[in-house]
Each structure stands twice: as structure tokens, then as C-alpha cells.
Amino acid sequence: MGSGQPRIETRHQRAMLALLRDEGVLSRVELGERLELSRARVAVEVTRLSELGLVEAAGPSVSRGGRRSTLLRLATDLRLLGVDVGATSIGVAVTDAACEVLAHTVEDADIREGPHAILSRVLDLSEKMRAQAPGRLLAAGIGLPGPVSFAEGMPVAPPIMPGWNRFAVRDHLGGALHCPVAVDNDVNAMALGERHSGVARSLDDLVFVKIGTGIGCGLVLGGKVYRGVAGTAGDIGHIRLDEYGPACACGETGCLEAYFGGAALARDGLTLARSGRSAFLTAALAEHGRLSARDVGEAAAAGDPGAATLIRDGGRRLGQVVASLVSFINPGMVVIGGGVARLGHPLLAEVRGAVHRRSLPLATGNLPIVLSELGETAGVIGSAWSAADRAFTLSS
């Protein structure tokens, strides 16, 4: 850790910092009540956190009959860096200590360029964003599109990330940024983002399904990201639906991702366009020279029957997998995000239909299946949240 990092000393201090991150502003009395600490203990710990420059006063609270209690918040000059690396994009945000986004940018990128090229662009973008929202950098978090060893801070055998296997991402970024770094799977980060400030705010059991180039899912169980024993929990993109199905980018065949997701939609859209079965897509291909999942979505929205069928069939296959997930996990909410989620309600309708047909009524009775509220910022907010967690834990 960089020498400029504040030294958080006790678990009470850590708990206070995490609570202020999650709640924004709290009075001393509320802090004491929520953490079951005496007034005197709160005073001692707050004094120490103020000396470290981590916590500051936010004015007097509304009186509840007795003496007024001071309001507290995390120091407004603290900054977190949240990074969201997808298969085809890099998102970088600077947030305040409560994970409110102050500056954000997204650029196209190809994860296959390898860790040196991608992380160097991450650092460039970080510098730009930090210039837009200057302050003291507390910690950074990064989400990557593959299985990650959270404890070691590196990707492990990621199927679509050539050159990244066991690359020490945490040490690399930590050395350049001089702060603690949390490395996680991108979908876990998105799930945390929606839980911190999106549609799943403060839910303890939630499933976040990302449909981007590929398909993945993040599980928050009992209030924590659940990663499994090898860090692959939620990796639904490579569940094999059919041994003799289409080839997948991972080298296997018949994976869910080989049927649906951005790459599969683009591939199937191209087939439609070339075979003349979709006038819309044939025209789009002639115009741009290539097709993306977005073109298929626009074709479907414009009433093109071939494109609509692709989305319906894909949504049904995805729904079949989500239905099993709902039966296994019995979550409080399913959130669907990622670029292809922009296909929106036709997709959602297929997934909902499949889940309600295939899962237990008791598990689906009060189950919202909804689109991500945060869209492109889910990942960077979740990474910033993890960054804060790591800063609070590490410094003990």
C-alpha cells in the first residue's frame, strides 16, 4: 500500500466507514445505534477517523427531543476509482467515497489486446477522470470479463481473455496508482453496483445477469458476492445446452453463449442478411459493411420477423437457464443488464415467460425480473464499492 494511505485501526472504524459509504450521511447517535456502540466509543472512533481525514462533519442533525447530534459523512475530497473492463469496452469512473459518480468515460477496446495494452489504457483514462474530479485517491476496483481469483487479484483461465491468465492485475495497478486495488469478475461488480445504488438497492439475495458479447451472472447471497470455490460461480455463459450445438469462443460447443449474447446475435444476423431472409439486415450490412447485436435489435424493433425470432429464441434459451437458477437460489430479484439488455422488453418478456413456466410458484411468486437501472455505470459503481471495501479491510 502507498505510504499516503490512512491507517484504519479498529473494526469499529471499518464498520463506521462502510456504513457511511452505504448510507451517505448519519448522525453520531444513528451510528452508535446501528453499530451498537456507546456514545463514548463513537466519540473516540470518530475523532480518530477525523484525524485520518476520512470522516467530516455535515452540519447538525434534526433534533429528536434531546441534544442535537452532529451529522457525519465520509470526507468529500476522498476519491474511489471504478473500472469496468468488458470484452469490447473499457469504462472508468471517479466517484466520491459514497460511490457517487463524479466523472465517467467509456471507450471501445478489445480485451484480446492483452493485459499490458488494456491496463495502460485504463491508467490513461484514470488520469483523465481524476483530473476532472480531483481529490485523494483511497482505492481502486476493476472488473474483468472472466473468472477471477479474488484473493490473488488476478484472472484465472479466462476463456475469452488470451494473455491474461494469472496476470497480476492487482499488483500491476496497485503499483501504478499507489493505492489498494480490488480485482473481481465484471458481473460481480455490476451486481454490487445495482445493490449499492440501483434497482436492487439493499437487497441481500439477488442475481445479476449480464448479456454483453457473452453472458455471465453475478450472485449476491446473504448480502455478499458469492464466488464459489474456484471463483467461477455464476458463469452461466458456458453451461452446455446441447453437446452438438454451435461452436463457442471458449473452444467447446453448445454453450449458452454460443446460442445467445452479442456475438451470437451478430453471427446469426449476418446469416439472415446474407441469405436475404431479412431485408432490414441486408440493407444494414450493405450500409455498414458489418452487423452487430444492436442492428439485430433495431431490425426486431422495426418489425423484422427474422430478427424478432432470433431474440425470442435466444431469450427463451436464456430464460431456461435463469429458471434453473431461480429454482436453485430462490433469489429476491433477477436484474438483467449489459449491452444486449438494451433489446429491452421483448427479451424480458421471453425470460419472464420461461422462468414462470419452469420454476416453482413459491420461488417466482414475488420475484421481480427487471432491467438494470444503472446501465453502463453499474460496473464502475460496483468496482468503486469493492475498492472501498478493500481499503477499509486492508488498513487494519
Place this chain on the structure above:
Amino acid sequence: MGSGQPRIETRHQRAMLALLRDEGVLSRVELGERLELSRARVAVEVTRLSELGLVEAAGPSVSRGGRRSTLLRLATDLRLLGVDVGATSIGVAVTDAACEVLAHTVEDADIREGPHAILSRVLDLSEKMRAQAPGRLLAAGIGLPGPVSFAEGMPVAPPIMPGWNRFAVRDHLGGALHCPVAVDNDVNAMALGERHSGVARSLDDLVFVKIGTGIGCGLVLGGKVYRGVAGTAGDIGHIRLDEYGPACACGETGCLEAYFGGAALARDGLTLARSGRSAFLTAALAEHGRLSARDVGEAAAAGDPGAATLIRDGGRRLGQVVASLVSFINPGMVVIGGGVARLGHPLLAEVRGAVHRRSLPLATGNLPIVLSELGETAGVIGSAWSAADRAFTLSS
């Protein structure tokens, strides 16, 4: 709670009791190290627990250079009652406080007789077992074959338990036994049993699949039973594989249970026997007047091709569901138990094949898929373990 219940006062005391239950015998020094408590604090808490009659000395420990440390264990006259109610059986055991079985019995029963009849038999059997292993009853635990509201101590909308919906099992048994009672799903109890003293000893992330009359699964994630928001997590028996599949006991069609499990095997065996496609089963039917899953297993073991096909097809369907579960959860072990698990290795081979064909290599690489070690005692041991947990938590 009954007036004879000891009053456990602090979380240190609770942690000590749980540790002694799980480890059996520990020295004072080890207790202090494991719980990060000072020598003085350990002395105070142990004295109090001894006064309550919960902990006793087990002789001097082997010296590690310094003064000898006294060995401690839970009082040997403490008893836990573990009950395992299945669709067609009742198992009752009395254990010591470390969940070692001292007396155990299993009887046939039909869960459809309803809660009054079944719980009255549970109480009769409990009395008999307690007479065989007398002592002070600390708490009781019971597993039931359906979704349970753990917090309320009652079944909720259980598909195969007419008359049991929201019956106050905890209060009913607690009133009769004068002790705290934990009520859980039978498969959760089995998972805990295997984790405490079976094949999954001390694993934090495990999936226990029970194949009895029906099919269910218990999830231990991060060392705790994971129940989901409505208590239905792991209810894989009613995942719908095919909308137009065979009718299920739950009233739906095409559930996994409608294809495989004890009831489905008996039904399909009967069809084979009556249609003359299995000489073995035709003979068995003529002899007993009825067929069970066990007959199908014996037919398969004797080389009957029709029976072998039933088990192979069923195992493959089960394997398909377990494969999804492995992709979602990335567990450290899959344990297969329940009566139909006696079909043994041919079944295991099908499940393993399906999982390895369909799940991620990273999730299956070091994944043991094994048969339950405890067999009929998994459920009663797990229920006893939950009982102790409830006693330790409640008394605070």
C-alpha cells in the same frame, strides 16, 4: 423454552460451545487461540459454562512445552434429539452434544397421514430412544420433506405434505419436549450431517442431492445452509424439464421428479413388468404384488436391460440439472444421498458424465461427486447439529 434449560450468556460462550460440538475435545489454550480470547477470558467463560453443567474437563492435554492445559468437552450427559421425516419414513436419533449417535431407529411412515399422526409417532419414538440413551435433553431438530420457513419453524406450501401447510411444528414439538426445536428442510439437514461428520467434513461449499421418493438438494454456502428468500433454494425436484412431460405429484407436469426418483422409478418399473419387457420385474411383481425403486435397482444389478435403461436415463436427466447447479454455484463437492442413491455407482457414473460434459472445466476440475457416507443417519445427525445451534443461539 423449558425452565430446565441452561442460560448461555455471552457470544464467547456460544462460540465455545459450537467449537466443542464441532471439534469434540479441545484444550483451554486451543479454545483461546481459535476464538482469539485471552487466557483470563477463557477461564471466566469456562467456569460459567461448567457451572451451567454444559462443559466438563476431559483430562490434561499433552504438553506443548509450557504448563499443561486442561482438555475440555461438552458435558457427556447432554443429549440432542435428531429427527428425519421423509415422505415414507421417520428416523429418530438421540446423540451426545457432539452429535455422535447413541440410539437410532427408522420406521416406515406416510407423510400424508398429516402432522398430528406423524408428530405423535415422532414423540413416541423419541421417548424410546431417550430411554436407550438417557441424559439431559438440550434441544431437538427435525427435517421435513418440503419447503420450510426456518424462522417460523413450520412447513410452507409443501407439495407432497397435505395438511402440513403452516402447521406450527416447532411450537408443537417444543411444547411436548420442553426444549428449543429447530425445524428445517430434510435435505438441508442431510447436508449439515455430511458436513459435520460425513464425507464433506468441514467443507464450506457443498451441494447435497437427495434422491428418495422425490428429489431435493441442500446448499451449504460459505459454511452455512443457504435457504433463499422464500426457503425454496435447492428445490430442484420441481424444475420443469419439459412442459409436456409426465404428471408430477406436485400437480404440474414435466418436473425432474416426474422423470426420476423413487416414485417415478417404481411407476416405470411397473410399466416394464406389465408389458413383459422385463422378466425380472414381471417375476418380482408376481411375487410381491407391487414394485419399488429398490426392485428396479435389483433388476438393473442383475443385468436386466430395461431396468438399466431407466436408471441411465434418469441419471442423465438428474446429471443435466446437477451440471447447471455446478456451473452456478461452483461448489467444493457434490454429495448424492437418499434411498435411491443405493443404486450406487451406475447412477453416479451417469451424473458424473453429464456434469463433466456440461459444466465448466474450471468448476469440475477438482470436483468430487460422491455418495453419502452417512446414509440413513445423515438427516438425524444434521438435525441434531441444528438443534445444538438453536440451543446455543436462543439462550442468549
